[in-house]
Amino acid sequence: MTTSIEPELVRRAAVGDPTAVSALLTDVRPGLVRYCRARLGRVGGAYTTADDIAQEVCLAVLKALPRYREQGKPFSAFVFAVAAHKVADAQRAAVRDSAVTMTDTPLERPDAAPGPEQQAVATDLARRLSVLLQRLPDVQREIITLRVAVGLTAEEVGTILGMSAAAVRVAQSRALARLRTLAGSGLDEVAA
Incomplete structure (x- = not known):
């Protein structure tokens, strides 16, 4: 959009x-x-x-x-x-509603989805990234989400958040620098 x-x-x-x-x-x-x-x-x-x-x-x-x-x-x-x-x-x-519901219905055809190990790795990585993003201030988190995940331009994000495009770029740069600092050498330092 x-x-x-x-x-x-x-x-x-x-x-x-x-x-x-x-x-x-x-x-x-x-x-x-x-x-x-x-x-x-x-x-x-x-x-x-x-x-x-x-x-x-x-x-x-x-x-x-x-x-x-x-x-x-x-x-x-x-x-x-x-x-x-x-x-x-x-x-x-x-x-x-953090209750887990299991479904044990057998599949009628082979499942093309990633296997349990790949799902676990992807889920763990997503969780770690989410933890990192939650440590950013709300505005920086929104900017990263809108710029990186949604793909909006700095001008579009600025319009949505009531900021100039230059302010969005500066805040994004600071947010990414903060994420790099928080991540350290990989995502291993993020608390599990």
Whole structure:
């Protein structure tokens, strides 16, 4: 998703134009999925939960769209604000519902997914990276997520966060330097 969503497209979608709504969701959804995956990570080797949250964000945006009013910020700032709230809700729910449910249904065909060892390594790496990211200030964490995971430009992130592109680049540089310091020689120093 880019911050250059046409205001006219948003206006048409807000009044219920089905073509505009479809085009708007087509533009918004890929960035939302990347954002949610970056913030929530994988569970059991899959991004199912993050993808579900991205879908919830799309539904929340659609529900709020008729009441959306231009307030001097791009539409993407509104979308990512909704996403940040949904991600926070999902994280709180995950802490509350940390019970593990096992399914022992046999597979009918060979599983092409990574094996247990690869899943464990990937999950451990994701957990370690998540721990590192949590040690950054909120703004730096958002900048890294939006720039690296979602792929937005410094200008787009600046518009969303109300910063200049130069300030975003400086904050990103500081965040990456802090991550390098925290990581030390690899990710071995991150507490398990």
